Amino acid sequence: MAHLHPEAVVLGVRQFGPDTPARSQIGNRLTSALFRAASHQKLRDTQTGLRAFSIYMLPWLVDIAGERYEYEMNMLFACGRAHIPLVQTPVHAVYLDARNSTSHFCTVRDSVRIAKTFLKFSISSLTGFAADYLAFLILIRLTAALPYHVLISNVAARVLSAALNYQMNRMLVFEGRKKASETLLPYAALALGILVGNSILLMLFTNTLGIPAAAAKPLTEVLLFLISLSVQSLVIFRSKKGEGPHV
Structure with a gap:
C-alpha cells in the first residue's frame, strides 16, 4: 500500500471487535473524537503505531515535537497542516488477553499527552x-x-x-x-x-x-x-x- 502512495503517510488501522480490550476501544474513540474536532479529519485509529512513509519524510518527521503517544498524535496534526494525505488501510490486531497487559499505554499520562x-x-x-x-x-x-x-x-x-x-x-x-x-x-x-x-x-x-x-x-x-x-x-x-x- 505504501508504495502506491509515496506522498502520503499510510496508517494500519486496527479493526475493533468484541475481542478488543475495553481500554483500547475507549481510548481510541476518545482520541479519534478529539482529533476530528480539532482537524476535521476522520480517522478510525489515531493510536496505531503501524505507519509507513517515504524515506524522504524522515528529516521532517524528526523535527516534530513530542515523545511516545504524544508524538504519534502530533505527527497526525503535522500531516494535516503540511497537506500530507493520511491513507488508512485495515490490519488485523491480536491481543494476548482481555486487559491487553502487554501494552505500554498508561491510561492517564498518555491520554493527557495525546490530547495535549x-x-x-x-x-x-x-x-x-x-x-x-x-x-x-x-x-x-x-x-x-x-x-x-x-x-x-x-x-x-x-x-x-x-x-x-x-x-x-x-x-x-x-x-x-x-x-x-x-x-x-x-x-x-x-x-x-x-x-x-x-x-x-x-x-x-x-x-x-x-x-x-x-x-x-x-x-x-x-x-x-x-x-x-x-x-x-x-x-x-x-x-x-x-x-x-x-x-
Missing part, C-alpha cells in the same frame, strides 16, 4: 473566557442605565478577551507557526465573526428565551468553542503549503 494540543487550546480558551466573563459582569453593571447594555458589554468584553486569546493561541497552542503579520488579520476576521454570532445568540437567549445574562454568556461561549478551534487550527495557524517534506 486540544488541552492547550482549552486552557487558552478558558483563560480568555474568564477574562471575557469577568469584564462582561463588570461592564453590564456599569452600563445598566444604557439602552442595549447587554450587547454593549458583550462587544467590549469580547474585544478585550480576543486580544489576550490571540497572543496565547499564537505562542502557546500553535507555537508561533506563522508571523503575527500573517495571522492577525485572519484572526481579527474570525473574532469579528465569532463576535457577531456570539451577540446574536446572547440576545436570543436573553431577550427571546428569557435566560439571565450571567447564564446565557457561558452557554453562548460553549456553542462557539469548537468552531473557533477548527478555524484557527485549519486556516489561521495552519502551516503554509510546501512547509512539509519534499517527496
Whole structure:
C-alpha cells in the first residue's frame, strides 16, 4: 500500500471487535473524537503505531515535537497542516488477553499527552473566557442605565478577551507557526465573526428565551468553542503549503 502512495503517510488501522480490550476501544474513540474536532479529519485509529512513509519524510518527521503517544498524535496534526494525505488501510490486531497487559499505554499520562494540543487550546480558551466573563459582569453593571447594555458589554468584553486569546493561541497552542503579520488579520476576521454570532445568540437567549445574562454568556461561549478551534487550527495557524517534506 505504501508504495502506491509515496506522498502520503499510510496508517494500519486496527479493526475493533468484541475481542478488543475495553481500554483500547475507549481510548481510541476518545482520541479519534478529539482529533476530528480539532482537524476535521476522520480517522478510525489515531493510536496505531503501524505507519509507513517515504524515506524522504524522515528529516521532517524528526523535527516534530513530542515523545511516545504524544508524538504519534502530533505527527497526525503535522500531516494535516503540511497537506500530507493520511491513507488508512485495515490490519488485523491480536491481543494476548482481555486487559491487553502487554501494552505500554498508561491510561492517564498518555491520554493527557495525546490530547495535549486540544488541552492547550482549552486552557487558552478558558483563560480568555474568564477574562471575557469577568469584564462582561463588570461592564453590564456599569452600563445598566444604557439602552442595549447587554450587547454593549458583550462587544467590549469580547474585544478585550480576543486580544489576550490571540497572543496565547499564537505562542502557546500553535507555537508561533506563522508571523503575527500573517495571522492577525485572519484572526481579527474570525473574532469579528465569532463576535457577531456570539451577540446574536446572547440576545436570543436573553431577550427571546428569557435566560439571565450571567447564564446565557457561558452557554453562548460553549456553542462557539469548537468552531473557533477548527478555524484557527485549519486556516489561521495552519502551516503554509510546501512547509512539509519534499517527496
